[in-house]
Amino acid sequence: MDYQFREIEKKWQRxxxxxxxxxxxxxxxKPKYYVLDMFPYPSGAGLHVGHPLGYIASDIFSRxxxxxGFNVLHPMGYDSFGLPAExxxxxxxxxxxxxxxxxINRYREQLDNLGFSFDWSREVRTSDPGxxxxxxxxxxxLFNSWYNLDTDKAESIESLTxxxxxxxxxxxxxxxxxxxxxxxxxxxxxxxxxEKQVExxxxxxxxxxxxxxxxxxxxxxxxxxxxxxxxxSERGGYPVExxxxxQWSMRITAYADRLIQGLDTVDWPEPLKxxxxxxxxxxxxxxxxxxxxxxxxxxxxxxxxxxxxxxxTFLVLAPExxxxxxxxxxxxxxxxxxxxxxxxKKSELDRMADTKTVSGAFTGSxxxxxxxGEQIPVWIADYVLAGYGTGAVMAVPSGDQRDWLFxxxxxxxxxxxxxxxxxxxxxxxxxxxxxxINSGIINGLDYKAATTKLIEKLEELGAGKAKVNYRLRxxxxxxxxxxxxxVPVYFKDGLPQLIDAAExxxxxxxxxxxxxxxxxxxxxxxxxxWKYRGELEYELSTMxxxxxxxxxWFRYMDARNEGEFASKDxxxxxxxxxxxxxxxxxxxxxxxxxxxxxxxxxxxxxxxxEEPFKKLINQGMIQGRSNxxxxxxxxxxxxxxxxxxxxxxxxxxxSAMHVDVNIVENEILDLTKFKAFRPEFENAxxxxxxxxxxxxxxxxxxxxxxxxVVNPDELTERFGADTLRMYEMFLGPLEQSKPWNTNGIEGxxxxxxxxxxxxxxxEFNFRVSDEEPSKAEFKALHKIIRKVEEDIERxxxxxxxxxxxxxxxxxxxxxxxxxxxxxxxxxxxxxxxPHITEELWTLLGNQAGTISVANYPAFNAEYLVENEFSYPVxxxxxxxxxxxxxxxxxxxxxxxxxxxNEDILRYMDGKTPKKVIFVKGKIINVxx
Numbered sequence: 021m022d023y024q025f026r027e028i029e030k031k032w033q034r035x036x037x038x039x040x041x042x043x044x045x046x047x048x049x050k051p052k053y054y055v056l057d058m059f060p061y062p063s064g065a066g067l068h069v070g071h072p073l074g075y076i077a078s079d080i081f082s083r084x085x086x087x088x089g090f091n092v093l094h095p096m097g098y099d100s101f102g103l104p105a106e107x108x109x110x111x112x113x114x115x116x117x118x119x120x121x122x123x124i125n126r127y128r129e130q131l132d133n134l135g136f137s138f139d140w141s142r143e144v145r146t147s148d149p150g151x152x153x154x155x156x157x158x159x160x161x162l163f164n165s166w167y168n169l170d171t172d173k174a175e176s177i178e179s180l181t182x183x184x185x186x187x188x189x190x191x192x193x194x195x196x197x198x199x200x201x202x203x204x205x206x207x208x209x210x211x212x213x214x215e216k217q218v219e220x221x222x223x224x225x226x227x228x229x230x231x232x233x234x235x236x237x238x239x240x241x242x243x244x245x246x247x248x249x250x251x252x253s254e255r256g257g258y259p260v261e262x263x264x265x266x267q268w269s270m271r272i273t274a275y276a277d278r279l280i281q282g283l284d285t286v287d288w289p290e291p292l293k294x295x296x297x298x299x300x301x302x303x304x305x306x307x308x309x310x311x312x313x314x315x316x317x318x319x320x321x322x323x324x325x326x327x328x329x330x331x332x333t334f335l336v337l338a339p340e341x342x343x344x345x346x347x348x349x350x351x352x353x354x355x356x357x358x359x360x361x362x363x364x365k366k367s368e369l370d371r372m373a374d375t376k377t378v379s380g381a382f383t384g385s386x387x388x389x390x391x392x393g394e395q396i397p398v399w400i401a402d403y404v405l406a407g408y409g410t411g412a413v414m415a416v417p418s419g420d421q422r423d424w425l426f427x428x429x430x431x432x433x434x435x436x437x438x439x440x441x442x443x444x445x446x447x448x449x450x451x452x453x454x455x456x457i458n459s460g461i462i463n464g465l466d467y468k469a470a471t472t473k474l475i476e477k478l479e480e481l482g483a484g485k486a487k488v489n490y491r492l493r494x495x496x497x498x499x500x501x502x503x504x505x506x507v508p509v510y511f512k513d514g515l516p517q518l519i520d521a522a523e524x525x526x527x528x529x530x531x532x533x534x535x536x537x538x539x540x541x542x543x544x545x546x547x548x549x550w551k552y553r554g555e556l557e558y559e560l561s562t563m564x565x566x567x568x569x570x571x572x573w574f575r576y577m578d579a580r581n582e583g584e585f586a587s588k589d590x591x592x593x594x595x596x597x598x599x600x601x602x603x604x605x606x607x608x609x610x611x612x613x614x615x616x617x618x619x620x621x622x623x624x625x626x627x628x629x630e631e632p633f634k635k636l637i638n639q640g641m642i643q644g645r646s647n648x649x650x651x652x653x654x655x656x657x658x659x660x661x662x663x664x665x666x667x668x669x670x671x672x673x674x675s676a677m678h679v680d681v682n683i684v685e686n687e688i689l690d691l692t693k694f695k696a697f698r699p700e701f702e703n704a705x706x707x708x709x710x711x712x713x714x715x716x717x718x719x720x721x722x723x724x725x726x727x728x729v730v731n732p733d734e735l736t737e738r739f740g741a742d743t744l745r746m747y748e749m750f751l752g753p754l755e756q757s758k759p760w761n762t763n764g765i766e767g768x769x770x771x772x773x774x775x776x777x778x779x780x781x782x783e784f785n786f787r788v789s790d791e792e793p794s795k796a797e798f799k800a801l802h803k804i805i806r807k808v809e810e811d812i813e814r815x816x817x818x819x820x821x822x823x824x825x826x827x828x829x830x831x832x833x834x835x836x837x838x839x840x841x842x843x844x845x846x847x848x849x850x851x852x853x854p855h856i857t858e859e860l861w862t863l864l865g866n867q868a869g870t871i872s873v874a875n876y877p878a879f880n881a882e883y884l885v886e887n888e889f890s891y892p893v894x895x896x897x898x899x900x901x902x903x904x905x906x907x908x909x910x911x912x913x914x915x916x917x918x919x920x921n922e923d924i925l926r927y928m929d930g931k932t933p934k935k936v937i938f939v940k941g942k943i944i945n946v947x948x
Contacts, residue, residue, distance in 0.1 A: 301491025
């Protein structure tokens with residue numbers, strides 16, 4: 021029978037599901053290997069061909085590792101809380117859980133159709149109360165912990181209160197708020213419970229504070245930076261403004277140094293590591309206090325270049341800085357208010373990214389230079405962020421490009437402070453230090469000496485001190501949404517309290533609508549009688565999307581454990597993720613938060629490893645191949661119903677229009693399907709080339725709006741899952757982005773049919789020989805055994821696909837149907853094409869278990885030793901044929917073999933050879 025891929029693939033998918041083939045135990049004598057994919061958010065659109073790329077790669081590696089004798093954990097689940105489901109609920113009134121369940125079912129169907137070897141018994145969903153119970157539990161651990169700088173780890177909050185009770189705040193080294201107070205042990209003991217809780221909130225690893233957030237009024241929620249683009253929400257395109265709100269935050273900053281150091285211990289792409297290092301942004305400098313004219317307050321700034329302090333000619337505050345309102349003089353109020361309103365429309369990312377333009381407003385107030393005592397003006401500008409450093413900068417236009425632009429625009433002084441900066445212009449390079457000039461106590465010093473001298477002077481004046489700072493800020497942990505994990509907190513006397521752990525999970529209540537309340541509270545404020553023990557107010561915000569994904573790899577280790585987030589035995593066995601595959605877009609979000617939570621759980625003794633993911637691979641993007649038709653434009657500039665083929669476009673006035681790639685094949689438009697594409701095109705007319713309409717082509721991001729989304733379901737129905745799996749790998753290196761082109765998929769399909777034919781005769785009867793293979797057949801097999809092993813270990817999947825094609829061509833030419841060759845070849849191909857290989861494995865008579873439990877063939881280098889050569893044999897200088905002859909034979913024996921060959925004798929036409937020219941390993945020429 022010919023290759024019936026549909027029947028074969030459905031058969032084996034049912035078999036794997038019915039027999040739980042890929043279910044894995046937490047105890048095995050085999051070495052463990054944990055392969056993880058970044059789990060998907062189940063959108064209503066389902067998967068397109070770009071989504072499975074990483075899953076196919078991880079599945080190939082998982083199947084290969086099983087063949088190599090590993091106990092492989094390869095799980096899958098869903099990051100199922102998300103804004104799209106909530107927005108759909110707002111529009112339709114349908115509960116997000118219903119939408120999410122339908123989407124998950126769609127995803128599961130598509131994933132199953134591709135033959136992935138997931139252990140579905142461990143499936144997790146972040147929106148399942150049985151799962152988010154443990155997300156809430158981790159939140160409670162964080163709330164009940166502080167970071168001890170002496171031990172460099174998180175500890176129980178009880179250890180802090182014990183220290184307070186024994187010695188007060190003296191000697192406490194902690195990551196905490198700046199406004200923590202000093203007190204003795206006796207003063208601590210005399211504090212009321214409420215006062216103690218207020219003080220402890222300044223130390224807890226998760227805490228409430230007023231923060232500047234991206235607020236989207238139309239969506240009624242706070243958005244993360246990556247959900248905002250050019251001042252608008254990525255979903256819906258609604259305006260986003262900067263707003264101060266009380267928010268839950270997490271002290272990820274406590275782990276900043278460990279997050280940097282840990283990058284040296286993991287096998288991750290270097291560009292991704294550098295993104296994290298830059299995001300954390302460790303810098304060593306000084307904290308400097310600028311007094312204010314006629315006021316008791318001061319403005320604090322952090323600078324990495326305290327040596328440039330004599331070049332400070334003005335201060336710039338973030339528009340959100342707490343002192344802006346009080347510093348604004350009456351005559352400047354209108355301008356300042358207007359500027360702040362404009363700033364609210366920009367996201368922090370936009371403010372950081374705009375380096376070429378500057379804007380600002382003068383407050384009307386002046387600060388005092390801490391060393392010289394000179395008055396310097398105080399401005400506000402949106403390029404300064406409230407959450408970075410102190411929300412204020414000392415502007416040194418002679419040493420900073422943006423400060424220079426600002427000073428130039430507003431006519432502010434620019435002062436050279438070293439001989440390297442004399443003759444300042446826009447290209448002044450502050451890193452090229454000369455000797456300091458006009459600079460008080462640092463005249464004549466170099467950079468290092470000047471820095472040391474100035475910090476000593478500032479400390480002496482009480483105006484500054486040395487400090488390490490980070491760009492990384494504490495992570496905002498609240499969202500004003502419905503579809504997220506409830507925060508396990510209630511409020512008593514205005515202070516947050518944790519619910520009892522025995523009452524977890526705190527389940528989402530039912531609400532009548534998924535919008536904020538009329539008074540502006542989050543949607544949870546709509547729940548009837550939703551109070552802690554019937555009387556105390558719950559927290560109404562929910563957790564952000566990254567909460568559930570910051571620990572999910574541990575839940576896969578022990579997914580059905582109701583008493584623990586994962587048992588000690590499971591964690592001791594699996595430890596960490598050996599291979600993690602996912603997109604680089606998560607570099608400074610999910611991957612950073614995951615490392616933070618992992619380190620925290622290790623500090624408390626719940627997990628073993630400091631880092632969660634040993635090796636990380638970022639798969640590239642499969643880009644869409646967009647097609648275009650060209651619509652003629654009439655004299656009034658309107659589109660007509662006539663379309664001109666791409667090659668004739670230059671002869672007409674026409675506009676390009678995206679067309680569905682699924683009605684285009686080899687760039688030729690299916691005219692009948694195009695007329696059905698939209699009702700308006702029912703009577704379309706076409707200007708053709710040689711009787712065909714040729715479409716234009718462009719490579720773009722795959723998107724429904726560009727009609728270039730290719731559905732994997734259609735391709736698996738047409739060519740099979742094995743074909744799609746191999747073709748996606750064949751497109752190019754895993755880490756690189758590459759364009760999708762359906763036109764090439766038939767080549768892979770033909771390869772699999774040719775592979776199938778090796779096992780069958782011309783009538784497609786299964787026929788395999790038990791004869792001993794030839795040396796050439798062994799050579800072809802062992803070349804592919806070694807090649808695939810090397811390729812998979814270095815994740816070069818595309819080159820393996822090419823090698824399979826070469827191998828099958830060689831065996832076809834050799835007319836090989838030897839069991840000893842084909843059985844090993846089936847095992848080698850299995851990770852790439854699991855369905856066809858399962859079927860052939862069974863046909864070969866292997867009834868005990870599936871091919872998944874086979875052993876990868878051992879490579880034998882002896883088969884690749886060249887002990888034969890295919891000599892081109894010529895008669896009177898004209899090549900007639902090739903003969904395989906041992907390289908070890910002397911010339912007389914070679915001549916005897918050649919002159920005994922029937923084909924050679926026929927070409928000699930009965931003549932006696934005059935001589936035989938023999939060049940070992942090169943040629944044989946018979947002269948007659």
